[in-house]
Amino acid sequence: MTIDWRSKGFWSPDASRSPEQVAAERPSIFGGGFTWPLLVVRESAVRANIATMAAYCQRHGLEFAPHAKTTMAPGLFEAQLRAGAWGLTVATPNQALVLRRFGVERVLIANEILDPTALRWLAAESAAGWEVYFQVDSVAGVTAAAETGGPLRVLVELGHLDGRTGIRHLDELEEVARAVDAAPGVELAGLTGYEGQLPDQAGVDEFLDRMVAAFELLDKQDLLPPQPILSAGGSAWFDRVADRLGDLRTRARLVLRSGATVTHDDGFYREHTPFVRVADEGPLTAALEIWAQVLSAPEPGLAIVGMGKRDTPFDEGLPIPLEIRASGGPARAADGLRVSKLNDHHAYLAVDGAEVAPGDLIRFGISHPCTAFDKWRDIPVVDEERQVVDVLHTYF
Known part of the structure; x- marks a missing residue:
């Protein structure tokens, strides 16, 4: 298994590395070695x-x-x-x-x-x-x-x-x-x-x-x-x-x-x-997230994000905006944002009372993991600081 130009989300136009080498470096997903959109798994x-x-x-x-x-x-x-x-x-x-x-x-x-x-x-x-x-x-x-x-x-x-x-x-x-x-x-x-x-x-x-x-x-x-x-x-x-x-x-x-x-x-x-019904037996925690970038804000109330049906599940509900990470600013909750529809490589983001600008990163939760993994060949496993600690390879 090699991480190289074939690995979506990893930015490796010339070099190739093993997952072990990537994990040993513990790179941040925001450090320049990755591009958007990017699916990650929280360890x-x-x-x-x-x-x-x-x-x-x-x-x-x-x-x-x-x-x-x-x-x-x-x-x-x-x-x-x-x-x-x-x-x-x-x-x-x-x-x-x-x-x-x-x-x-x-x-x-x-x-x-x-x-x-x-x-x-x-x-x-x-x-x-x-x-x-x-x-x-x-x-x-x-x-x-x-x-x-x-x-x-x-x-x-x-x-x-x-x-x-x-x-x-x-x-x-x-x-x-x-x-x-x-x-x-x-x-x-x-x-x-x-x-x-x-x-x-x-x-x-x-x-x-x-x-x-x-x-x-x-x-x-x-x-x-x-x-x-x-x-x-x-x-x-x-x-x-x-x-x-x-x-x-x-x-x-x-x-x-x-x-x-x-x-x-x-x-x-x-x-x-079931842990909604039997709460004392759980809980489970969402482990998948997709980071994607705002590409355009062409009119009031609308932003276009570089993430689409090729990247995220949509059969049991559209992605859920969770966090906005503006360039040079602190992260904040994605209140007032909602995905209204998806194209192959674009998400339409309804903006109501939020501020987003081209270049902002947005963290999305997903609905239905069974149709998320099949869209990604190599998936970074990250810690809570979004540093990569492992890489999963999928076989679909």
Whole structure:
């Protein structure tokens, strides 16, 4: 991994350095070695979030397999595993390949896999000793897995109406589980589901209660192994997972998959984290910020900032102005500023009662970390003085 002209945000037109060299220098992001926009990760916030989730899972008898697709950053994989994560979750075989190459010993793929090329690779890696699991929600998925000859471990997935993947009805769930039981080289390791798209607690609780009913059905039919995996939990409802599935912790390995918790955010997850409901169990702290420069103030009430859809997430809310850093002046709160829209490389800033001028730097919080990391190849990790102490590399 080399920091050079290919690394967005780092100003290295001629030189190249290793991340270790950058960290040893501890440069300030304001010292001339960086350009704007620039995404950074606050080290203290990440450490606190990882510790908070590790402690939460321990208190509630949960294993943690955080969704690595949020960051695809090996530096953060390692930090979560050191803190006691049972494994890591991914969404695709390509992401699983990245984790395999970085030596992650236990991986859940939260998807059905039908691609024979990927299935053959998974079977070969499983035969070589890798502990990897993926989901099935159809007999076709079981048949595709069996055609490799195995060995493959799968989780049957329960879904809900108007949701994403997953079997909608319990009788169909039993049918798929029986197909796994009969398939040579395919082993049923447990049951999984995803509640994160449901709009309210009542719907989430109802779905999780159906997961309990599904578990009891499969157990009664003697389709589950001695210590089955029971897995759920996005980043918005993991408290309900702990509450509704908790009675099964003596009969199953309960695995939580919340991925956005590692960095949290200043938008969607700030409002939807379970620690809003159970404040004494948290909190999480926003660890991602983007620094961008005001390029123009062409008319009253409007400023144009050099940051756009190529740089920041926008699918779960626009960036949130937090701080203004004027040239030669003290930092101040970004009161009276609001991002109204984004182009590819520009943000439109509505200005109401604030003073901003071309050249000012603005610190933005983001909403939805899962679509922030994929826009940056190399990301500085900074201390509270915005000195770089590490560099993350992403693999998207």
